Amino acid sequence: MVSSEIVGDNNKPAIPEICKTTLCGLPDLVQSHILSFLPRLSIINVSLTCRLWREVIIAFPKQCAKAQFDKATVKSCTRKFLIIIKEKGRPNISKTFPIVEENAYEPPRKDGRIEEEQKNEDVQSKCTPGIIQRFDKIVRIGIVKTLKIDAIDITEESIDRIVHIFAHVEKVTLTNMDLQGISNEKARKLLFGMGNTKLNISFTWINARLFDNSFWEKCKDQLCVLELDTVIVRQRKVNLYLVYKTIGQAGIPVIREDKFIHLCSRIPSITFGVQNELNADTIIRIFK
Amino acid sequence: PNVKLVTSDNEEFVVDFRIAKMSVTVSRLMEAMNMSETDDASLLSNSIPLPNVTKAVMARVIEWCEKHKNDEPKEEKENDKRGRTTHVVSDWDKEFLKNDEFGRLCQLMGAANYLEIKGLFNDISQTIANMIHGKKSDEIAEMFNIHCDLTEAEKKEIRKKTAWCED
Numbered sequence: 001m002v003s004s005e006i007v008g009d010n011n012k013p014a015i016p017e018i019c020k021t022t023l024c025g026l027p028d029l030v031q032s033h034i035l036s037f038l039p040r041l042s043i044i045n046v047s048l049t050c051r052l053w054r055e056v057i058i059a060f061p062k063q064c065a066k067a068q069f070d071k072a073t074v075k076s077c078t079r080k081f082l083i084i085i086k087e088k089g090r091p092n093i094s095k096t097f098p099i100v101e102e103n104a105y106e107p108p109r110k111d112g113r114i115e116e117e118q119k120n121e122d123v124q125s126k127c128t129p130g131i132i133q134r135f136d137k138i139v140r141i142g143i144v145k146t147l148k149i150d151a152i153d154i155t156e157e158s159i160d161r162i163v164h165i166f167a168h169v170e171k172v173t174l175t176n177m178d179l180q181g182i183s184n185e186k187a188r189k190l191l192f193g194m195g196n197t198k199l200n201i202s203f204t205w206i207n208a209r210l211f212d213n214s215f216w217e218k219c220k221d222q223l224c225v226l227e228l229d230t231v232i233v234r235q236r237k238v239n240l241y242l243v244y245k246t247i248g249q250a251g252i253p254v255i256r257e258d259k260f261i262h263l264c265s266r267i268p269s270i271t272f273g274v275q276n277e278l279n280a281d282t283i284i285r286i287f288k
Numbered sequence: 289p290n291v292k293l294v295t296s297d298n299e300e301f302v303v304d305f306r307i308a309k310m311s312v313t314v315s316r317l318m319e320a321m322n323m324s325e326t327d328d329a330s331l332l333s334n335s336i337p338l339p340n341v342t343k344a345v346m347a348r349v350i351e352w353c354e355k356h357k358n359d360e361p362k363e364e365k366e367n368d369k370r371g372r373t374t375h376v377v378s379d380w381d382k383e384f385l386k387n388d389e390f391g392r393l394c395q396l397m398g399a400a401n402y403l404e405i406k407g408l409f410n411d412i413s414q415t416i417a418n419m420i421h422g423k424k425s426d427e428i429a430e431m432f433n434i435h436c437d438l439t440e441a442e443k444k445e446i447r448k449k450t451a452w453c454e455d
Contacts, residue, residue, distance in 0.1 A: 037417035
Protein backbone atom coordinates (compact mmCIF):
# COMPACT_ATOMS: atom_id res chain seq x y z
CA MET A 1 0.00 0.00 0.00
CA VAL A 2 1.41 3.35 -0.98
CA SER A 3 0.51 6.17 1.31
CA SER A 4 -0.64 9.40 -0.15
CA GLU A 5 1.65 12.24 0.55
CA ILE A 6 1.33 15.93 0.21
CA VAL A 7 4.00 17.47 -1.97
CA GLY A 8 3.86 21.19 -2.31
CA ASP A 9 5.02 24.61 -1.33
CA ASN A 10 4.27 25.09 2.33
CA ASN A 11 5.17 28.77 2.15
CA LYS A 12 2.10 29.64 0.08
CA PRO A 13 -0.50 31.76 1.85
CA ALA A 14 -2.83 29.52 3.77
CA ILE A 15 -6.37 29.17 2.54
CA PRO A 16 -8.78 30.11 5.28
CA GLU A 17 -10.03 27.04 7.06
CA ILE A 18 -13.43 28.52 7.57
CA CYS A 19 -15.08 28.75 4.25
CA LYS A 20 -18.09 30.84 3.49
CA THR A 21 -19.69 28.18 1.36
CA THR A 22 -23.05 27.14 2.64
CA LEU A 23 -25.38 24.43 1.54
CA CYS A 24 -27.23 26.88 -0.65
CA GLY A 25 -24.03 27.48 -2.59
CA LEU A 26 -23.93 23.90 -3.81
CA PRO A 27 -25.53 22.94 -7.11
CA ASP A 28 -29.28 22.36 -6.89
CA LEU A 29 -28.89 18.69 -7.74
CA VAL A 30 -26.47 18.25 -4.86
CA GLN A 31 -28.89 19.96 -2.52
CA SER A 32 -31.75 17.83 -3.71
CA HIS A 33 -29.59 14.76 -3.16
CA ILE A 34 -29.07 15.78 0.46
CA LEU A 35 -32.80 16.32 0.86
CA SER A 36 -33.44 12.83 -0.42
CA PHE A 37 -31.76 11.58 2.75
CA LEU A 38 -33.96 13.65 4.99
CA PRO A 39 -36.30 11.62 7.09
CA ARG A 40 -39.85 12.37 8.02
CA LEU A 41 -41.36 15.78 8.28
CA SER A 42 -38.11 17.71 8.26
CA ILE A 43 -38.74 18.46 4.63
CA ILE A 44 -41.48 20.93 5.60
CA ASN A 45 -39.18 22.83 7.90
CA VAL A 46 -36.55 22.89 5.18
CA SER A 47 -39.02 24.36 2.72
CA LEU A 48 -39.65 27.20 5.17
CA THR A 49 -35.96 27.98 5.52
CA CYS A 50 -35.39 29.92 2.33
CA ARG A 51 -36.77 30.37 -1.16
CA LEU A 52 -33.97 28.41 -2.79
CA TRP A 53 -34.66 25.31 -0.77
CA ARG A 54 -38.35 25.72 -1.35
CA GLU A 55 -37.62 25.80 -5.06
CA VAL A 56 -35.27 22.84 -4.84
CA ILE A 57 -37.97 20.85 -3.12
CA ILE A 58 -40.52 21.82 -5.73
CA ALA A 59 -38.12 21.26 -8.64
CA PHE A 60 -36.90 17.87 -7.48
CA PRO A 61 -39.84 16.31 -5.71
CA LYS A 62 -38.73 12.81 -6.52
CA GLN A 63 -35.33 13.31 -4.97
CA CYS A 64 -36.82 14.77 -1.85
CA ALA A 65 -37.78 12.24 0.73
CA LYS A 66 -41.33 11.95 1.80
CA ALA A 67 -42.45 11.40 5.32
CA GLN A 68 -43.23 7.84 6.30
CA PHE A 69 -46.58 7.60 7.97
CA ASP A 70 -47.30 4.36 9.74
CA LYS A 71 -50.98 5.04 9.74
CA ALA A 72 -53.48 7.53 8.42
CA THR A 73 -56.80 7.29 10.18
CA VAL A 74 -59.86 8.96 8.79
CA LYS A 75 -62.79 8.87 11.14
CA SER A 76 -65.92 10.66 12.16
CA CYS A 77 -67.03 11.02 15.73
CA THR A 78 -69.19 13.39 17.67
CA ARG A 79 -69.95 15.52 14.66
CA LYS A 80 -66.35 15.91 13.67
CA PHE A 81 -64.22 14.56 10.93
CA LEU A 82 -60.79 13.56 12.10
CA ILE A 83 -57.64 12.88 10.19
CA ILE A 84 -54.96 11.38 12.39
CA ILE A 85 -51.47 10.71 11.11
CA LYS A 86 -49.08 8.50 12.96
CA GLU A 87 -45.43 8.74 12.16
CA LYS A 88 -43.13 6.15 13.66
CA GLY A 89 -41.55 7.31 16.87
CA ARG A 90 -43.44 10.57 16.92
CA PRO A 91 -46.68 11.71 18.51
CA ASN A 92 -49.89 11.61 16.51
CA ILE A 93 -50.66 14.56 14.34
CA SER A 94 -54.36 15.17 14.04
CA LYS A 95 -56.65 17.67 12.46
CA THR A 96 -60.32 18.07 13.19
CA PHE A 97 -62.83 19.36 10.73
CA PRO A 98 -66.38 20.23 11.69
CA ILE A 99 -68.62 18.27 9.40
CA VAL A 100 -71.41 20.79 9.57
CA GLU A 101 -69.70 22.91 6.92
CA GLU A 102 -70.03 20.05 4.51
CA ASN A 103 -73.77 19.57 5.14
CA ALA A 104 -73.04 16.12 6.38
CA TYR A 105 -75.58 16.21 9.18
CA GLU A 106 -79.00 14.95 9.20
CA PRO A 107 -81.38 17.74 10.15
CA PRO A 108 -81.79 18.16 13.91
CA ARG A 109 -84.22 15.64 15.26
CA LYS A 110 -87.39 16.72 16.92
CA ASP A 111 -87.70 13.84 19.31
CA GLY A 112 -87.23 15.87 22.44
CA ARG A 113 -83.67 14.90 23.06
CA ILE A 114 -81.70 17.57 24.71
CA GLU A 115 -79.18 19.49 22.68
CA GLU A 116 -76.22 18.11 24.62
CA GLU A 117 -77.16 14.59 23.69
CA GLN A 118 -77.35 15.51 20.06
CA LYS A 119 -74.01 17.23 20.25
CA ASN A 120 -72.33 14.08 21.47
CA GLU A 121 -74.05 11.79 19.07
CA ASP A 122 -71.81 9.95 16.65
CA VAL A 123 -72.76 10.76 13.13
CA GLN A 124 -71.39 9.32 9.99
CA SER A 125 -69.52 11.97 8.13
CA LYS A 126 -69.73 12.20 4.39
CA CYS A 127 -66.47 11.89 2.57
CA THR A 128 -66.81 15.22 0.83
CA PRO A 129 -64.56 16.71 -1.87
CA GLY A 130 -63.07 18.97 0.79
CA ILE A 131 -61.99 15.98 2.83
CA ILE A 132 -60.68 14.23 -0.27
CA GLN A 133 -58.46 17.25 -0.88
CA ARG A 134 -56.99 16.72 2.57
CA PHE A 135 -56.09 13.19 1.57
CA ASP A 136 -54.27 14.58 -1.41
CA LYS A 137 -52.19 16.71 0.92
CA ILE A 138 -51.34 13.77 3.11
CA VAL A 139 -49.86 11.74 0.29
CA ARG A 140 -48.08 14.73 -1.18
CA ILE A 141 -46.06 14.93 2.01
CA GLY A 142 -45.92 11.38 3.18
CA ILE A 143 -46.22 7.77 2.25
CA VAL A 144 -48.93 5.98 4.18
CA LYS A 145 -48.43 2.40 5.29
CA THR A 146 -51.85 1.72 6.76
CA LEU A 147 -55.05 3.48 5.85
CA LYS A 148 -57.81 3.19 8.40
CA ILE A 149 -61.28 4.40 7.55
CA ASP A 150 -63.62 4.52 10.48
CA ALA A 151 -67.31 5.38 10.41
CA ILE A 152 -67.26 7.40 7.25
CA ASP A 153 -70.29 7.71 5.07
CA ILE A 154 -68.55 6.67 1.91
CA THR A 155 -69.89 6.98 -1.61
CA GLU A 156 -68.93 5.16 -4.77
CA GLU A 157 -67.36 8.35 -6.15
CA SER A 158 -65.27 8.86 -3.04
CA ILE A 159 -64.08 5.24 -3.27
CA ASP A 160 -62.63 5.98 -6.70
CA ARG A 161 -60.76 9.00 -5.37
CA ILE A 162 -59.54 7.30 -2.21
CA VAL A 163 -58.23 4.31 -4.12
CA HIS A 164 -56.47 6.62 -6.55
CA ILE A 165 -54.88 8.76 -3.83
CA PHE A 166 -53.83 5.94 -1.54
CA ALA A 167 -52.72 3.58 -4.28
CA HIS A 168 -49.53 2.73 -2.36
CA VAL A 169 -50.82 1.66 1.06
CA GLU A 170 -49.83 -1.75 2.42
CA LYS A 171 -52.75 -2.30 4.72
CA VAL A 172 -56.37 -1.22 4.65
CA THR A 173 -58.51 -1.26 7.77
CA LEU A 174 -62.23 -0.60 7.68
CA THR A 175 -64.14 -0.21 10.90
CA ASN A 176 -67.72 0.80 11.60
CA MET A 177 -68.44 1.23 7.94
CA ASP A 178 -71.70 0.69 6.19
CA LEU A 179 -70.99 -0.72 2.76
CA GLN A 180 -74.43 -2.20 2.18
CA GLY A 181 -75.39 0.50 -0.28
CA ILE A 182 -72.14 0.18 -2.21
CA SER A 183 -72.01 -2.06 -5.22
CA ASN A 184 -69.98 -5.23 -5.01
CA GLU A 185 -67.57 -3.94 -7.59
CA LYS A 186 -66.86 -0.70 -5.73
CA ALA A 187 -66.64 -2.36 -2.36
CA ARG A 188 -64.09 -4.77 -3.74
CA LYS A 189 -62.21 -1.83 -5.22
CA LEU A 190 -62.01 -0.29 -1.76
CA LEU A 191 -60.84 -3.52 -0.19
CA PHE A 192 -58.27 -4.53 -2.78
CA GLY A 193 -57.85 -1.63 -5.18
CA MET A 194 -55.00 0.04 -3.35
CA GLY A 195 -52.71 -2.87 -3.96
CA ASN A 196 -52.68 -3.59 -0.24
CA THR A 197 -51.43 -6.94 0.93
CA LYS A 198 -53.25 -6.74 4.26
CA LEU A 199 -56.91 -6.22 4.89
CA ASN A 200 -58.74 -5.84 8.16
CA ILE A 201 -62.48 -5.43 8.40
CA SER A 202 -64.22 -5.14 11.72
CA PHE A 203 -67.62 -3.97 12.95
CA THR A 204 -68.64 -3.26 9.43
CA TRP A 205 -71.93 -3.72 7.64
CA ILE A 206 -71.52 -5.38 4.33
CA ASN A 207 -73.65 -6.95 1.71
CA ALA A 208 -73.52 -10.73 1.91
CA ARG A 209 -73.01 -10.87 -1.84
CA LEU A 210 -69.60 -9.35 -1.33
CA PHE A 211 -68.27 -12.69 -0.15
CA ASP A 212 -68.70 -14.46 -3.40
CA ASN A 213 -66.15 -16.55 -5.22
CA SER A 214 -64.34 -13.60 -6.72
CA PHE A 215 -63.80 -12.12 -3.26
CA TRP A 216 -61.94 -15.20 -2.11
CA GLU A 217 -60.07 -15.46 -5.38
CA LYS A 218 -58.93 -11.89 -4.90
CA CYS A 219 -57.84 -12.68 -1.34
CA LYS A 220 -55.87 -15.63 -2.57
CA ASP A 221 -54.16 -13.63 -5.29
CA GLN A 222 -53.28 -10.54 -3.36
CA LEU A 223 -53.44 -10.69 0.40
CA CYS A 224 -50.86 -11.85 2.89
CA VAL A 225 -53.11 -11.11 5.81
CA LEU A 226 -56.85 -11.04 6.00
CA GLU A 227 -58.59 -10.26 9.25
CA LEU A 228 -62.34 -10.25 9.43
CA ASP A 229 -63.68 -9.45 12.83
CA THR A 230 -67.34 -8.86 13.54
CA VAL A 231 -68.59 -8.38 10.08
CA ILE A 232 -72.31 -7.78 10.10
CA VAL A 233 -74.19 -9.26 7.19
CA ARG A 234 -77.88 -8.49 6.91
CA GLN A 235 -78.51 -8.24 10.63
CA ARG A 236 -76.61 -11.42 11.34
CA LYS A 237 -73.47 -10.76 13.20
CA VAL A 238 -70.56 -12.85 12.07
CA ASN A 239 -67.53 -12.95 14.28
CA LEU A 240 -64.83 -14.21 12.07
CA TYR A 241 -61.17 -13.76 12.61
CA LEU A 242 -58.97 -15.20 10.00
CA VAL A 243 -55.30 -14.68 9.63
CA TYR A 244 -54.06 -16.11 6.46
CA LYS A 245 -50.51 -16.48 5.43
CA THR A 246 -50.04 -15.80 9.09
CA ILE A 247 -47.90 -13.11 10.62
CA GLY A 248 -47.28 -14.86 13.88
CA GLN A 249 -50.52 -13.83 15.48
CA ALA A 250 -53.10 -16.35 16.52
CA GLY A 251 -56.59 -15.69 15.37
CA ILE A 252 -59.80 -16.44 17.17
CA PRO A 253 -62.32 -17.62 14.64
CA VAL A 254 -65.82 -17.52 15.97
CA ILE A 255 -68.39 -18.01 13.32
CA ARG A 256 -71.87 -19.33 13.26
CA GLU A 257 -72.07 -19.74 9.55
CA ASP A 258 -72.06 -23.13 7.87
CA LYS A 259 -70.22 -21.43 5.10
CA PHE A 260 -67.22 -21.08 7.30
CA ILE A 261 -65.89 -24.48 6.41
CA HIS A 262 -66.33 -23.73 2.76
CA LEU A 263 -64.54 -20.42 3.17
CA CYS A 264 -61.68 -22.08 4.99
CA SER A 265 -61.19 -24.43 2.11
CA ARG A 266 -60.45 -21.46 -0.11
CA ILE A 267 -57.73 -20.01 2.06
CA PRO A 268 -54.16 -21.31 1.90
CA SER A 269 -53.53 -21.19 5.64
CA ILE A 270 -55.49 -20.33 8.72
CA THR A 271 -54.42 -19.90 12.29
CA PHE A 272 -56.92 -20.77 14.99
CA GLY A 273 -56.40 -19.24 18.38
CA VAL A 274 -56.58 -21.52 21.37
CA GLN A 275 -59.72 -19.78 22.54
CA ASN A 276 -61.63 -20.35 19.36
CA GLU A 277 -65.19 -21.46 19.70
CA LEU A 278 -65.08 -24.02 16.96
CA ASN A 279 -66.08 -27.45 18.05
CA ALA A 280 -63.95 -30.44 17.28
CA ASP A 281 -66.23 -31.69 14.49
CA THR A 282 -65.97 -28.42 12.67
CA ILE A 283 -62.22 -28.37 12.92
CA ILE A 284 -62.03 -31.94 11.63
CA ARG A 285 -64.27 -31.03 8.71
CA ILE A 286 -62.08 -28.04 7.94
CA PHE A 287 -58.97 -30.15 7.87
CA LYS A 288 -60.70 -32.68 5.63
CA PRO B 289 2.04 3.30 -9.42
CA ASN B 290 1.28 6.83 -8.34
CA VAL B 291 -0.77 9.59 -9.90
CA LYS B 292 -0.17 13.31 -9.50
CA LEU B 293 -3.18 15.50 -8.74
CA VAL B 294 -2.91 19.27 -8.78
CA THR B 295 -5.43 21.36 -6.84
CA SER B 296 -6.77 24.83 -7.61
CA ASP B 297 -4.12 26.37 -5.36
CA ASN B 298 -1.34 24.54 -7.22
CA GLU B 299 -0.73 21.97 -4.54
CA GLU B 300 0.45 18.66 -5.88
CA PHE B 301 -0.70 15.44 -4.32
CA VAL B 302 0.84 12.12 -5.24
CA VAL B 303 -1.63 9.35 -4.66
CA ASP B 304 -1.88 5.65 -5.23
CA PHE B 305 -3.37 4.69 -8.58
CA ARG B 306 -6.25 2.89 -6.86
CA ILE B 307 -7.11 6.05 -4.93
CA ALA B 308 -7.08 8.12 -8.09
CA LYS B 309 -9.42 5.61 -9.73
CA MET B 310 -11.96 6.03 -6.92
CA SER B 311 -12.86 9.34 -8.51
CA VAL B 312 -14.87 8.91 -11.68
CA THR B 313 -13.75 12.37 -12.81
CA VAL B 314 -10.06 11.60 -12.34
CA SER B 315 -10.49 8.22 -13.91
CA ARG B 316 -12.00 9.76 -17.03
CA LEU B 317 -9.26 12.39 -17.21
CA MET B 318 -6.59 9.70 -16.99
CA GLU B 319 -8.21 7.82 -19.82
CA ALA B 320 -8.38 10.99 -21.88
CA MET B 321 -4.67 11.57 -21.23
CA ASN B 322 -3.79 7.94 -22.03
CA MET B 323 -2.49 7.36 -18.54
CA SER B 324 -2.54 3.71 -17.58
CA GLU B 325 -1.48 1.73 -14.53
CA THR B 326 1.10 -0.20 -16.54
CA ASP B 327 2.63 2.83 -18.17
CA ASP B 328 4.84 4.49 -15.53
CA ALA B 329 6.14 7.07 -17.99
CA SER B 330 2.66 8.39 -18.70
CA LEU B 331 1.95 8.63 -14.99
CA LEU B 332 5.22 10.41 -14.26
CA SER B 333 4.98 12.89 -17.09
CA ASN B 334 1.38 13.95 -16.51
CA SER B 335 -0.53 15.45 -13.68
CA ILE B 336 -4.29 15.77 -13.33
CA PRO B 337 -5.52 19.33 -12.79
CA LEU B 338 -8.42 19.66 -10.37
CA PRO B 339 -9.39 23.32 -10.54
CA ASN B 340 -12.45 22.94 -8.35
CA VAL B 341 -10.70 21.45 -5.33
CA THR B 342 -8.46 23.22 -2.85
CA LYS B 343 -5.47 21.75 -1.05
CA ALA B 344 -7.24 21.54 2.32
CA VAL B 345 -10.25 19.78 0.86
CA MET B 346 -8.14 17.47 -1.29
CA ALA B 347 -6.24 16.33 1.77
CA ARG B 348 -9.54 15.36 3.39
CA VAL B 349 -10.75 13.60 0.26
CA ILE B 350 -7.55 11.58 0.09
CA GLU B 351 -7.81 10.69 3.76
CA TRP B 352 -11.29 9.30 3.12
CA CYS B 353 -10.17 7.45 0.00
CA GLU B 354 -7.21 5.92 1.84
CA LYS B 355 -9.60 4.39 4.32
CA HIS B 356 -11.96 3.08 1.66
CA LYS B 357 -9.64 2.08 -1.16
CA ASN B 358 -9.96 -1.62 -0.36
CA ASP B 359 -13.72 -1.57 0.08
CA GLU B 360 -15.76 -3.97 -1.98
CA PRO B 361 -17.81 -2.09 -4.56
CA LYS B 362 -21.26 -1.55 -3.14
CA GLU B 363 -24.27 -2.75 -5.04
CA GLU B 364 -26.42 0.02 -6.36
CA LYS B 365 -29.48 0.21 -4.20
CA GLU B 366 -32.67 1.61 -5.54
CA ASN B 367 -34.50 4.02 -3.32
CA ASP B 368 -36.73 2.10 -1.02
CA LYS B 369 -40.32 1.35 -1.90
CA ARG B 370 -41.47 4.56 -0.28
CA GLY B 371 -39.15 6.81 -2.20
CA ARG B 372 -36.58 7.42 0.47
CA THR B 373 -32.86 7.10 -0.02
CA THR B 374 -31.15 4.97 2.56
CA HIS B 375 -27.45 4.97 3.35
CA VAL B 376 -25.60 3.69 6.37
CA VAL B 377 -22.68 5.85 7.48
CA SER B 378 -20.01 3.70 9.11
CA ASP B 379 -18.60 4.57 12.51
CA TRP B 380 -15.27 5.52 10.98
CA ASP B 381 -16.99 7.85 8.53
CA LYS B 382 -19.07 9.41 11.29
CA GLU B 383 -15.92 10.10 13.25
CA PHE B 384 -14.18 11.38 10.12
CA LEU B 385 -16.93 13.90 9.36
CA LYS B 386 -17.81 14.76 12.94
CA ASN B 387 -15.25 17.45 13.49
CA ASP B 388 -15.62 19.22 10.19
CA GLU B 389 -16.85 22.75 10.51
CA PHE B 390 -19.98 23.05 8.41
CA GLY B 391 -18.46 25.26 5.75
CA ARG B 392 -15.74 22.67 5.22
CA LEU B 393 -18.29 19.92 5.08
CA CYS B 394 -20.00 21.76 2.25
CA GLN B 395 -16.68 22.16 0.47
CA LEU B 396 -16.02 18.48 0.90
CA MET B 397 -19.49 17.78 -0.47
CA GLY B 398 -18.77 19.99 -3.46
CA ALA B 399 -15.48 18.17 -4.04
CA ALA B 400 -17.10 14.74 -3.72
CA ASN B 401 -19.66 15.85 -6.27
CA TYR B 402 -17.06 17.25 -8.66
CA LEU B 403 -14.75 14.27 -8.30
CA GLU B 404 -17.70 11.86 -8.42
CA ILE B 405 -16.79 9.84 -5.39
CA LYS B 406 -20.14 8.34 -4.62
CA GLY B 407 -19.40 6.82 -1.22
CA LEU B 408 -18.09 10.08 0.18
CA PHE B 409 -20.92 12.00 -1.46
CA ASN B 410 -23.52 9.77 0.19
CA ASP B 411 -21.76 9.86 3.55
CA ILE B 412 -21.84 13.65 3.62
CA SER B 413 -25.42 13.80 2.32
CA GLN B 414 -26.59 11.54 5.10
CA THR B 415 -24.56 13.46 7.68
CA ILE B 416 -26.02 16.81 6.65
CA ALA B 417 -29.53 15.34 6.47
CA ASN B 418 -29.08 14.08 10.02
CA MET B 419 -28.06 17.58 11.09
CA ILE B 420 -31.23 19.01 9.57
CA HIS B 421 -33.63 16.38 10.85
CA GLY B 422 -35.81 17.37 13.77
CA LYS B 423 -34.92 21.04 13.62
CA LYS B 424 -37.33 23.87 13.02
CA SER B 425 -36.88 26.16 10.05
CA ASP B 426 -35.31 28.99 12.06
CA GLU B 427 -32.90 26.57 13.70
CA ILE B 428 -31.91 25.19 10.30
CA ALA B 429 -31.39 28.72 8.99
CA GLU B 430 -29.22 29.60 11.97
CA MET B 431 -27.20 26.41 11.78
CA PHE B 432 -26.42 26.86 8.09
CA ASN B 433 -26.16 30.64 8.23
CA ILE B 434 -29.00 31.04 5.78
CA HIS B 435 -30.86 34.29 5.52
CA CYS B 436 -34.52 33.49 5.05
CA ASP B 437 -35.71 35.39 2.02
CA LEU B 438 -39.28 34.16 2.09
CA THR B 439 -41.90 36.77 2.73
CA GLU B 440 -44.36 36.32 5.55
CA ALA B 441 -47.07 35.79 2.94
CA GLU B 442 -45.06 33.00 1.31
CA LYS B 443 -44.40 31.38 4.66
CA LYS B 444 -48.08 31.62 5.45
CA GLU B 445 -48.89 29.97 2.14
CA ILE B 446 -46.42 27.13 2.75
CA ARG B 447 -47.80 26.62 6.25
CA LYS B 448 -51.32 26.67 4.88
CA LYS B 449 -50.49 23.99 2.38
CA THR B 450 -49.05 21.75 5.04
CA ALA B 451 -51.29 22.93 7.85
CA TRP B 452 -52.86 19.61 8.60
CA CYS B 453 -49.59 17.98 9.49
CA GLU B 454 -48.17 20.61 11.77
CA ASP B 455 -48.46 20.03 15.49
